[in-house]
Amino acid sequence: MMLAALALVAIVTQDSAALRAAPRESAQQQAVLWQGDSLEVRGEKMDYLQVYDHRRERGGYIRASQVRTQSLEPKDAPDLLAVVRFLRDTPGAEALGISYAAAYLKAAPAEAIGPEPFDALGTMADRLARRASVKRGKTDDTVLSAHLEVASSYGIGMQGFERDGRIQLCYNGEAFRRVLAMKSTDEQRARAALALTRPECVDPNITPTDRNNLDTWRAEILDRVQLTELPEYEKNRLRLRRASVWASIAFEHARQHQPAQEAANRALQELAGVNPEDIAEPDASAYTDAAVRVAASRWAAETEPATGSGLAVISTPGESGETCVALTDAKHDQKNPLAKRCTYGLVWKASASVNAQQTALALAVQPLDSWRELWVFHQGEKGWIVDILPPAANTPDVGYLEFAGWVPGSAKMLAVREARVDGRFKRSFEVIRMDTMDVEKQADNPRSLSLFYRWQDPAWKRGTLSMRR
Amino acid sequence: MSERLESLLQGLLALLTTTISAIGAALASLGRTARRAWVLLLAIALIGGSGYALFTHPPFKTLEPGEVGIRTNKLTGSATEIKEGLVVVIPGLHELRRYSLLDQVYRPVRSSKANGEAPFQSIEGLSLGVDLTIRYTIDPTRLAAIAQKLPTDINGEIVEPMVQGVIYKSFTRYSVRDIFSTKRGEIQKEIENELKPKLAADGIILRGVQMGQVDLPPEYRQGMEKLLAEELESEKMKYTLELKSKQVQQTELEAEADKVKREKSAEAAGNEQIIAAKAQEEAMKHVLPFKQKQIEQRQYEAEAEKVSRIKTAEGSAEARRIEASGEADSRHKLADVEAYRLETIGKVTSAQLERDGALISKNPLLIQKTMADKLSDKISVIIAPPPANGGFIGSALLGGAQTGSAQGQQASATAPQETQQ
Numbered sequence: 001m002m003l004a005a006l007a008l009v010a011i012v013t014q015d016s017a018a019l020r021a022a023p024r025e026s027a028q029q030q031a032v033l034w035q036g037d038s039l040e041v042r043g044e045k046m047d048y049l050q051v052y053d054h055r056r057e058r059g060g061y062i063r064a065s066q067v068r069t070q071s072l073e074p075k076d077a078p079d080l081l082a083v084v085r086f087l088r089d090t091p092g093a094e095a096l097g098i099s100y101a102a103a104y105l106k107a108a109p110a111e112a113i114g115p116e117p118f119d120a121l122g123t124m125a126d127r128l129a130r131r132a133s134v135k136r137g138k139t140d141d142t143v144l145s146a147h148l149e150v151a152s153s154y155g156i157g158m159q160g161f162e163r164d165g166r167i168q169l170c171y172n173g174e175a176f177r178r179v180l181a182m183k184s185t186d187e188q189r190a191r192a193a194l195a196l197t198r199p200e201c202v203d204p205n206i207t208p209t210d211r212n213n214l215d216t217w218r219a220e221i222l223d224r225v226q227l228t229e230l231p232e233y234e235k236n237r238l239r240l241r242r243a244s245v246w247a248s249i250a251f252e253h254a255r256q257h258q259p260a261q262e263a264a265n266r267a268l269q270e271l272a273g274v275n276p277e278d279i280a281e282p283d284a285s286a287y288t289d290a291a292v293r294v295a296a297s298r299w300a301a302e303t304e305p306a307t308g309s310g311l312a313v314i315s316t317p318g319e320s321g322e323t324c325v326a327l328t329d330a331k332h333d334q335k336n337p338l339a340k341r342c343t344y345g346l347v348w349k350a351s352a353s354v355n356a357q358q359t360a361l362a363l364a365v366q367p368l369d370s371w372r373e374l375w376v377f378h379q380g381e382k383g384w385i386v387d388i389l390p391p392a393a394n395t396p397d398v399g400y401l402e403f404a405g406w407v408p409g410s411a412k413m414l415a416v417r418e419a420r421v422d423g424r425f426k427r428s429f430e431v432i433r434m435d436t437m438d439v440e441k442q443a444d445n446p447r448s449l450s451l452f453y454r455w456q457d458p459a460w461k462r463g464t465l466s467m468r469r
Numbered sequence: 470m471s472e473r474l475e476s477l478l479q480g481l482l483a484l485l486t487t488t489i490s491a492i493g494a495a496l497a498s499l500g501r502t503a504r505r506a507w508v509l510l511l512a513i514a515l516i517g518g519s520g521y522a523l524f525t526h527p528p529f530k531t532l533e534p535g536e537v538g539i540r541t542n543k544l545t546g547s548a549t550e551i552k553e554g555l556v557v558v559i560p561g562l563h564e565l566r567r568y569s570l571l572d573q574v575y576r577p578v579r580s581s582k583a584n585g586e587a588p589f590q591s592i593e594g595l596s597l598g599v600d601l602t603i604r605y606t607i608d609p610t611r612l613a614a615i616a617q618k619l620p621t622d623i624n625g626e627i628v629e630p631m632v633q634g635v636i637y638k639s640f641t642r643y644s645v646r647d648i649f650s651t652k653r654g655e656i657q658k659e660i661e662n663e664l665k666p667k668l669a670a671d672g673i674i675l676r677g678v679q680m681g682q683v684d685l686p687p688e689y690r691q692g693m694e695k696l697l698a699e700e701l702e703s704e705k706m707k708y709t710l711e712l713k714s715k716q717v718q719q720t721e722l723e724a725e726a727d728k729v730k731r732e733k734s735a736e737a738a739g740n741e742q743i744i745a746a747k748a749q750e751e752a753m754k755h756v757l758p759f760k761q762k763q764i765e766q767r768q769y770e771a772e773a774e775k776v777s778r779i780k781t782a783e784g785s786a787e788a789r790r791i792e793a794s795g796e797a798d799s800r801h802k803l804a805d806v807e808a809y810r811l812e813t814i815g816k817v818t819s820a821q822l823e824r825d826g827a828l829i830s831k832n833p834l835l836i837q838k839t840m841a842d843k844l845s846d847k848i849s850v851i852i853a854p855p856p857a858n859g860g861f862i863g864s865a866l867l868g869g870a871q872t873g874s875a876q877g878q879q880a881s882a883t884a885p886q887e888t889q890q
Contacts, residue, residue: 208745209738255741321744344748367752368745393759396752 010051010067011099012037015143017067019060023048030060034146036095037153038103041069055153070103077108081117088120094128095147102154115184119191122175125156126195129169132158133200161203170201180221186229190238193225197241199289212252218245232278240283240290243270247293250300251369254346264300267293276469288425289398292418295465296372296400299348299364302463311338311354311361313377318342327361327377327384339377339384343367353457355406355413360434362403362413372400374415378434387437392419392426402464404429404446405457411435414452416466427466484528484559492516526560535571537609539616540564550613566616568607572676575603575628577636583684589640589648595689597645600681603632603664608672615672627671635663649683649693656680 012033020027023045031053033039039062043050048061049069070080081104087097101121105113128151132144148158148169157172176192184192197218206214222242227235246267253260271294279287309330316334318324325347326337345367353362360378365388367373374389391399399419406413411434418427430442431451446452446467461467531554532538538551541564551565558565579586582598589597605628607619620626639660643652657680665675685693829835 207738208741255744320740321747344744344751367748371752373752373755388755390752390756390759393756393763396749396756 010039023061036099036150072107080104094124095150097124115179115182118175118178119188125171129171132169189225233280239270244290244293247297248369251297260300293370302350370398371396374401404460528559530558539566591645598684602679604676611672
């Protein structure tokens with residue numbers, strides 16, 4: 001809007017540039033300008049330009065060396081685009097880059113504008129948001145907030161969510177939406193889709209219905225990108241994102257009593273399509289995150305087995321949204337179960353595993369889309385009891401605890417645990433004592449535990465995602 | 470039926486009787502007047518004539534379905550009602566009249582057009598034609614009684630005059646508009662009500678009066694049509710308004726349904742949120758005991774660490790104490806040894822001094838020699854005035870001399886300065 005009225009603008013290229021009342025270094029300072037600020041050029045005096053700052057609604061003088069004067073004629077558009085290309089991948093120069101991109105969009109004729117400036121605009125805005133969300137020293141604070149304000153003056157919208165006690169800033173993705181709507185290259189589309197579907201930019205306080213709609217939209221956006229022409233590491237990024245999105249969709253479908261098998265299979269396929277050799281270093285954490293999310297809801301892909309005459313679980317609806325699990329055997333039916341417990345989570349009956357003595361049963365229950373618990377029904381001194389093992393002793397976040405086998409002749413079981421604790425993923429293969437539910441032994445690798453290596457369940461080994469490379 | 474058969478038998482019997490009696494009479498007469506041939510010929514002619522007459526005018530008639538016949542005996546004047554089927558009608562003796570019991574229709578054609586021969590007049594005096602249809606039938610129950618009185622042309626002689634008399638009168642009481650559109654039914658009813666008793670009096674039942682097309686005078690028709698069109702518009706508007714009102718109602722209902730749907734959906738979404746929150750809370754609840762356990766374990770660990778540290782500190786203190794005690798003992802021993810050593814040394818020194826004293830007393834110059842020996846490696850030159858008394862040169866330095874202490878002091882103050890130089 002501001003640029004519309006101008007044919008010649010001065011773009012501030014340095015941070016903390018002073019707008020002075022007179023063309024002298026000693027003159028009073030009217031405002032502090034930051035890189036990317038646009039000023040209307042009204043005259044020139046000595047080494048100073050007489051300018052007017054429309055954003056702050058004040059005029060003054062600025063040293064000519066601190067600004068670049070740009071003409072907004074169509075013939076100058078390629079020059080502006082060249083600067084945008086240069087600044088696109090320059091960290092710290094996002095505000096300046098956004099300013100040049102805006103100037104290009106103003107100068108270039110409408111028919112000449114392709115997806116490239118929008119891609120650059122989105123990339124810079126996204127990087128600025130990420131820069132603002134990570135912990136930095138205090139010296140950067142002033143500059144960062146000023147850059148955010150400059151970006152905001154060009155219509156770059158930011159959304160903020162509270163996550164782990166601090167605000168996470170996210171770009172609203174308007175430029176990327178334009179890239180997707182235009183005839184863009186696969187790489188541009190991939191960048192746009194990845195930026196629009198960032199998991200950390202999903203509002204944690206969103207309602208389940210909205211979350212479902214959002215995930216469906218995210219899956220659709222990710223499916224719009226053709227993978228064939230992309231480099232392998234980019235393909236992996238998209239597959240990882242798709243896998244985690246489809247895992248969430250599978251959980252949501254199962255929660256709404258809709259068929260979830262297709263979505264869960266899709267998540268598994270996408271994860272299986274990832275080539276671990278070609279994962280870029282910054283994506284290693286995303287790979288683990290996606291794998292844990294898919295593993296948490298992997299039982300949605302399995303069909304429910306028919307219950308036999310031995311130890312089995314039967315689920316019945318309890319109160320609204322509640323599922324009650326009853327443990328039955330040949331002598332105890334659903335009305336007189338051995339044990340019963342109700343939950344608001346999803347009960348994966350396909351995961352039920354009974355030991356050879358018929359004295360214990362392990363069951364996977366998933367209360368959140370990325371958090372799966374292990375329920376262990378076992379015979380105690382006073383009858384059957386159920387113990388619930390969460391993946392980690394922190395706030396439910398991303399993680400799963402999976403049954404991996406029974407140790408014959410002893411009250412021990414094998415389990416694998418993978419969860420994010422304090423921002424880091426930890427995976428451990430454990431031998432658990434069933435009487436106390438304490439971890440007797442644990443290791444990073446199943447080969448390191450002889451009990452684990454010897455007695456692991458073949459069915460678990462066939463389906464688990466914890467043995468990935 | 471039996472009545473009809475009886476009548477048929479009677480007729481046949483009468484015919485047979487008549488024929489036999491005639492033949493018998495002829496034969497008797499033949500027998501009596503056999504000789505008279507002309508009589509015979511006459512008889513033959515008579516029989517032939519009768520046969521011909523019977524052939525040409527058979528004594529039977531057939532009544533069609535829906536017809537009823539009244540047979541009148543000309544001799545007796547009695548009338549018999551006969552239903553459909555075969556009926557004996559002896560020519561000369563009987564006369565049969567047929568009446569149809571089916572519905573008859575009368576249409577006054579002359580008054581069906583506004584510009585026809587005899588149009589109707591409305592209350593305004595305008596000519597108009599109405600296509601009327603009067604449906605009637607003869608009352609079968611009264612037919613036998615009134616058959617004698619009924620004219621041959623019932624339609625033309627009874628129905629038409631009566632209808633004319635009623636309908637003209639009726640139409641003059643209404644306006645063209647009433648006749649044309651609004652009061653058709655009423656007019657029809659009125660005509661029926663008036664006509665019915667009149668026709669009934671003549672044994673005719675009026676089935677109904679139907680009013681068909683109304684032919685208006687052309688000018689009036691135009692005006693009327695315009696008016697009607699306006700009325701139609703007004704009616705249309707009425708219906709349009711009704712439709713609009715219904716549409717409004719429908720929109721209201723739809724909005725209501727939508728509202729309910731949204732409410733339900735919001736409720737469902739709310740429920741989902743509650744369930745999700747409960748699931749999260751439940752998951753947290755499951756975590757808490759482990760967290761508690763973790764904290765307890767850490768406490769135990771801390772306790773154990775504390776105990777271990779205390780024990781270590783105690784051990785360390787004890788060790789130090791033992792060490793200190795050992796050290797003290799050791800020092801004590803060392804001190805004893807030192808004391809013994811010092812004592813021994815003292816004794817040795819005393820003995821040495823004693824020996825030295827004895828030696829010096831014996832040789833006094835030994836002191837000077839010793840001093841000179843001791844100073845020899847530190848002082849290379851000593852500039853000092855020779856003692857006036859011709860004594861030892863170093864006595865002024867030693868201060869040991871009894872005399873001239875001030876001089877001695879001065880010399881000692883100067884000497885180091887010299888030596889330093």
